[in-house]
Amino acid sequence: MGKRPTQEQVARLAETSTAVVSYVVNNGPRPVAENTRKRVLEAIAATGYRPNSAARTLVSGRSSVIGLVVPDLANPFLALLAQSIEHELFSRAYSMLIGDSADEQRREASVVETLLTHEISGLIWYTVAQPPPQDVLDKLTIPTVILNDIEREDLSAADEAGRVVSVLADEREAARLATEHLVDHGRQRIAHVGGPSQRLNSAARARGWLDAVAASDLRPGGQIAAPFTRQGGFESAAQLVELECDAVVAANEMQGIGLLAGLRRAGVRVPEDLGVIALNGTTAADYSLPTLTTVEMLTADLAAEIADTLDSDSQALTIVPDVRMIARESCGCANIGFGTGR
Amino acid sequence: MGKRPTQEQVARLAETSTAVVSYVVNNGPRPVAENTRKRVLEAIAATGYRPNSAARTLVSGRSSVIGLVVPDLANPFLALLAQSIEHELFSRAYSMLIGDSADEQRREASVVETLLTHEISGLIWYTVAQPPPQDVLDKLTIPTVILNDIEREDLSAADEAGRVVSVLADEREAARLATEHLVDHGRQRIAHVGGPSQRLNSAARARGWLDAVAASDLRPGGQIAAPFTRQGGFESAAQLVELECDAVVAANEMQGIGLLAGLRRAGVRVPEDLGVIALNGTTAADYSLPTLTTVEMLTADLAAEIADTLDSDSQALTIVPDVRMIARESCGCANIGFGTGR
DNA sequence: ATGAAAGCGCTAACAT
DNA sequence: ATGTTAGCGCTTTCAT
Numbered sequence: 070m071g072k073r074p075t076q077e078q079v080a081r082l083a084e085t086s087t088a089v090v091s092y093v094v095n096n097g098p099r100p101v102a103e104n105t106r107k108r109v110l111e112a113i114a115a116t117g118y119r120p121n122s123a124a125r126t127l128v129s130g131r132s133s134v135i136g137l138v139v140p141d142l143a144n145p146f147l148a149l150l151a152q153s154i155e156h157e158l159f160s161r162a163y164s165m166l167i168g169d170s171a172d173e174q175r176r177e178a179s180v181v182e183t184l185l186t187h188e189i190s191g192l193i194w195y196t197v198a199q200p201p202p203q204d205v206l207d208k209l210t211i212p213t214v215i216l217n218d219i220e221r222e223d224l225s226a227a228d229e230a231g232r233v234v235s236v237l238a239d240e241r242e243a244a245r246l247a248t249e250h251l252v253d254h255g256r257q258r259i260a261h262v263g264g265p266s267q268r269l270n271s272a273a274r275a276r277g278w279l280d281a282v283a284a285s286d287l288r289p290g291g292q293i294a295a296p297f298t299r300q301g302g303f304e305s306a307a308q309l310v311e312l313e314c315d316a317v318v319a320a321n322e323m324q325g326i327g328l329l330a331g332l333r334r335a336g337v338r339v340p341e342d343l344g345v346i347a348l349n350g351t352t353a354a355d356y357s358l359p360t361l362t363t364v365e366m367l368t369a370d371l372a373a374e375i376a377d378t379l380d381s382d383s384q385a386l387t388i389v390p391d392v393r394m395i396a397r398e399s400c401g402c403a404n405i406g407f408g409t410g411r
Numbered sequence: 412m413g414k415r416p417t418q419e420q421v422a423r424l425a426e427t428s429t430a431v432v433s434y435v436v437n438n439g440p441r442p443v444a445e446n447t448r449k450r451v452l453e454a455i456a457a458t459g460y461r462p463n464s465a466a467r468t469l470v471s472g473r474s475s476v477i478g479l480v481v482p483d484l485a486n487p488f489l490a491l492l493a494q495s496i497e498h499e500l501f502s503r504a505y506s507m508l509i510g511d512s513a514d515e516q517r518r519e520a521s522v523v524e525t526l527l528t529h530e531i532s533g534l535i536w537y538t539v540a541q542p543p544p545q546d547v548l549d550k551l552t553i554p555t556v557i558l559n560d561i562e563r564e565d566l567s568a569a570d571e572a573g574r575v576v577s578v579l580a581d582e583r584e585a586a587r588l589a590t591e592h593l594v595d596h597g598r599q600r601i602a603h604v605g606g607p608s609q610r611l612n613s614a615a616r617a618r619g620w621l622d623a624v625a626a627s628d629l630r631p632g633g634q635i636a637a638p639f640t641r642q643g644g645f646e647s648a649a650q651l652v653e654l655e656c657d658a659v660v661a662a663n664e665m666q667g668i669g670l671l672a673g674l675r676r677a678g679v680r681v682p683e684d685l686g687v688i689a690l691n692g693t694t695a696a697d698y699s700l701p702t703l704t705t706v707e708m709l710t711a712d713l714a715a716e717i718a719d720t721l722d723s724d725s726q727a728l729t730i731v732p733d734v735r736m737i738a739r740e741s742c743g744c745a746n747i748g749f750g751t752g753r
Numbered sequence: 754a755t756g757a758a759a760g761c762g763c764t765a766a767c768a769t
Numbered sequence: 770a771t772g773t774t775a776g777c778g779c780t781t782t783c784a785t
Contacts, residue, residue: 087756127463142493760781
């Protein structure tokens with residue numbers, strides 16, 4: 070485990086000072102003569118020097134590392150989101166520390182605090198609960214993007230402390246879109262499979278669903294609380310049958326996929342007997358049977374907006390990512406996009 | 412953005428020195444009187460002090476951060492692996508920096524170098540190619556686990572430099588298991604859908620497949636090169652039909668899922684006409700139609716072994732993770748595990 | 754344009 | 770048991 074070369078060794082080899090090496094490496098803040106710069110670059114190449122980011126962070130107080138906290142990295146949508154964010158951050162010369170809260174609030178608090186320990190210069194936090202724990206929020210002194218539909222007042226303390234805390238508020242619109250589409254298909258009783266009832270997490274989705282139902286003078290088809298898993302969706306199928314609905318909006322794609330399997334087993338035909346749309350879809354929806362109509366978030370765009378917010382200290386209080394519906398078979402839009410992988 | 416409290420402030424409040432605060436925080440290396448310890452802990456609570464990890468890293472040379480590089484975080488298997496590793500590392504008080512190489516060697520090199528910049532104390536690298544680029548290997552001065560079936564000689568340079576470089580070598584066995592199972596089902600012509608042909612990446616899987624085919628005096632049913640995506644699997648279906656096989660081993664679950672959709676479309680019945688098994692499966696395989704028989708890696712165990720290797724400087728040269736076959740419908744083992752979510 | 758030097762917050766060797 | 774202090778590698782102010 071040989072020690073890595075330091076700035077000092079580079080300076081010695083280039084016959085100059087560490088200050089100048091620093092100027093060259095960082096392209097400033099002071100000018101360097103072309104000649105000297107060249108010697109320094111050669112010395113860097115010769116020694117294999119790479120700046121030590123711990124030292125850099127210590128002196129500058131900024132780390133070029135962003136933290137991301139998600140409740141379940143094995144959820145394909147969250148994995149996709151994480152990937153999009155990683156790509157965006159990488160292109161801006163940031164690295165990404167990732168924490169998985171396992172959908173548990175206790176663990177989440179601990180994960181966030183650990184990340185803060187690393188002097189991250191920004192935090193992207195897909196919270197488990199809504200609102201997020203106040204005591205953790207109070208510890209945030211860095212630009213933070215909360216990925217959940219938060220009431221502004223929950224953040225007042227954070228705002229006052231001068232932190233940039235932004236918020237994603239789209240799930241409501243996504244749910245509204247999905248429900249509306251089912252209405253357009255002529256569905257009469259539209260149910261909603263949401264998250265576990267003890268969690269407020271999915272309140273926004275439920276609201277969007279109710280918005281659309283109300284707007285079309287229908288009665289809500291009933292709401293089912295289920296874990297955000299394929300198994301959760303699978304098990305909801307039976308309840309759904311009892312509710313005698315003809316359509317359902319699932320809170321996420323995993324539930325949607327589970328639902329399809331459960332309905333198949335229950336002998337319910339999709340989309341003939343029951344239309345299904347899931348939120349937060351990925352390309353995996355192209356390969357189920359039937360293919361699953363979803364509402365997708367444009368994660369690449371969202372990632373870019375998040376990054377903008379974090380490194381420009383933008384004053385945006387809310388980010389509203391674009392959302393679009395991908396009509397496939399499960400809602401009744403037959404023969405669209407089947408297995409094409411888009 | 413108020414400055415965070417430092418050790419010095421804690422010391423002042425507790426009326427002691429920074430050294431003692433350090434001893435308390437790190438539980439050593441020197442003893443502290445019970446009384447003093449209590450005052451320090453109170454001061455920490457009062458100030459909200461959290462150690463600055465940049466300073467810690469700088470002085471100690473170790474960072475409590477491990478780097479993970481994967482080719483595609485949106486691949487459910489890799490997402491699961493990343494999650495398992497994150498959980499294991501978290502339980503050992505490590506944090507995880509993650510880089511997505513996007514399955515491109517150029518990007519991969521850059522991602523690895525960026526991680527090295529952060530003084531990570533270990534690297535877990537699911538390489539794009541086999542063997543991994545030598546120039547990058549040569550830069551590794553930290554314990555590293557390469558997740559790919561590497562020839563020992565490719566690492567000789569790394570070993571000589573005293574680095575702990577360990578290797579995962581299981582894919583061959585996984586492929587052998589899968590193929591053998593298809594043989595047991597009486598399949599005669601067993602094909603293999605591997606990775607893109609210009610990549611050696613999947614050589615181990617191909618070897619395991621050939622091992623099993625040879626052991627049963629069958630002729631190989633043909634090999635198809637396809638991207639490691641659902642779309643790749645989907646498009647292989649047509650070629651598979653031409654090969655007139657009665658079984659196939661797909662290199663990963665995404666290909667397997669795509670294959671099922673493609674075969675369905677081509678009017679091929681699974682498992683009646685064609686048996687399908689995919690490697691590196693996840694629980695998602697429980698919800699396809701038919702449910703997809705897979706060989707799974709026990710990612711939790713693997714993660715634990717990896718972590719052991721990284722923080723104990725273990726001398727193990729190879730990690731052989733446990734692998735097990737989950738028989739579902741697609742191979743011909745009907746009515747097993749259908750939608751049960753296990 | 755270049756260099757000397759003062760820290761950034763922390764750990765641990767070395768006093769006491 | 771506790772305190773003092775010398776760096777860890779880097780950035781940047783302040784000379785020159």
